Amino acid sequence: MSGREVVTLPDDGSVASDGAARLLAALAKAQAERGVASVVLTGGGIGIAMLEAVASSPDLGSVDWSRVEVFWGDERFVPAGSEDRNDAQARDALLDRLDLDPARVHPVPSSTPGPSALESEDSADPDAGAQAYAQVLADAAARLGEGVPGLPAFDVLLAGCGPEGHTLSVFPDSPAVHATAPGVVAVRDCPKPPPTRISLTLAAARSAREVWLVATGSSKAEVLGRAAHGASEVEVPLAGLAGTERTLWLLDEAASADL
Numbered sequence: 001m002s003g004r005e006v007v008t009l010p011d012d013g014s015v016a017s018d019g020a021a022r023l024l025a026a027l028a029k030a031q032a033e034r035g036v037a038s039v040v041l042t043g044g045g046i047g048i049a050m051l052e053a054v055a056s057s058p059d060l061g062s063v064d065w066s067r068v069e070v071f072w073g074d075e076r077f078v079p080a081g082s083e084d085r086n087d088a089q090a091r092d093a094l095l096d097r098l099d100l101d102p103a104r105v106h107p108v109p110s111s112t113p114g115p116s117a118l119e120s121e122d123s124a125d126p127d128a129g130a131q132a133y134a135q136v137l138a139d140a141a142a143r144l145g146e147g148v149p150g151l152p153a154f155d156v157l158l159a160g161c162g163p164e165g166h167t168l169s170v171f172p173d174s175p176a177v178h179a180t181a182p183g184v185v186a187v188r189d190c191p192k193p194p195p196t197r198i199s200l201t202l203a204a205a206r207s208a209r210e211v212w213l214v215a216t217g218s219s220k221a222e223v224l225g226r227a228a229h230g231a232s233e234v235e236v237p238l239a240g241l242a243g244t245e246r247t248l249w250l251l252d253e254a255a256s257a258d259l
């Protein structure tokens with residue numbers, strides 16, 4: 001596991017544009033090395049702002065988007081197409097403008113059948129959805145190469161965090177944070193709405209070569225400070241984020257105040 005690298009930028013706009021430039025460069029490098037690049041997207045304000053910055057980047061064409069595999073680290077378990085879904089927000093912000101191969105875009109199953117690539121796997125039961133997504137990831141691991149058992153060695157996994165320390169949909173002292181095996185879990189009773197979600201576990205996120213935590217604003221400062229000073233992942237799940245080659249915290253000054 002890699003040591004943590006922290007980059008602090010002046011404000012959220014510069015985090016979005018710097019993150020976008022880094023993402024484009026990382027995907028282009030992965031394609032040069034391995035042919036196909038893979039990225040795990042996140043929801044949240046700064047995660048989506050970063051995708052908007054990718055969409056408006058002059059370097060958008062430096063990546064061959066038909067050779068990018070797209071996954072999500074967590075998803076709100078609501079109907080397909082709902083604006084609450086992280087995948088719908090990512091499509092609006094960026095994905096709909098790209099020449100992606102639909103077979104390489106892997107949304108997390110939704111709560112009702114709908115216009116998703118995984119329509120047949122959508123279900124009213126989040127546990128069934130989690131199991132279906134675990135199979136999608138296992139199939140991808142066979143294609144892309146394995147990081148941890150059963151999970152692809154994603155090139156870049158993006159994650160946000162909440163003021164109480166959640167990342168993905170893994171909340172402090174919740175069943176998901178106690179699920180220590182690499183995998184996909186259903187999450188119920190989330191403090192952040194909507195209450196039902198599907199999420200990679202922290203151990204699954206650690207399958208990625210590079211894990212980037214992207215966080216801005218003063219509400220995140222205290223919990224980032226606790227993680228930097230050794231809080232456990234059970235208390236502060238974001239502390240458990242790590243990539244096999246690189247762990248990057250991309251923050252603004254407000255979020256960095258207690259490091």
Ligand SMILES: O=C(O)[C@H](O)[C@@H](O)[C@H](O)[C@H](O)COP(=O)(O)O
Nearest residue numbers: 043044045046160161162167168
């Ligand atoms: O579904 C979600 O909401 C997320 O994936 C979640 O983990 C998010 O990234 C953080 O809560 C940060 O969200 P903000 O950037 O909006 O604070």
